[in-house]
Amino acid sequence: MGIGKVGESSLTAKITIDGGLVFTSGFYQMEPKSSAGGAVLATTVALQNVPAGTLITSLTAGDVTYTLDRLYTDAGGAFQLWLPEGQAVTNAKALGQEYGGNVLAGETGELRDITRPEIAAFAPVSSAPLDGILAITFSLGNGR
16 A cells, blocks of 8 residues: 655654554654554564575464465565554464564564475384384475
């Protein structure tokens, strides 16, 4: 959403941000506030081993999980958003993987891959004695 061009006269506006992504340029000084009147802080979240241009399909901040369809990682595999002071991003999903951790509002941090492994194969070892030894192969999905 663009605010558009403002003339040379002074401008007073009230903008409420309860989360999301905001970019400004020019000479305007912004001090974003939440609807509760608290500070809203720029936050950068990287996802472990995620390449640039990856779609983030969901994220959890505070006690709310958001389903997303237009948030992508930047060249460094991270994304930026504004969060009310005191909140944190604790979970995100991308590429069918789940990432967890704790990135506080106003900070830069990383969520690590916490995807639970799936059992890809389950078979008795052919050369094992008959004492119940099994070979189990785990996969994290996506061939990993």
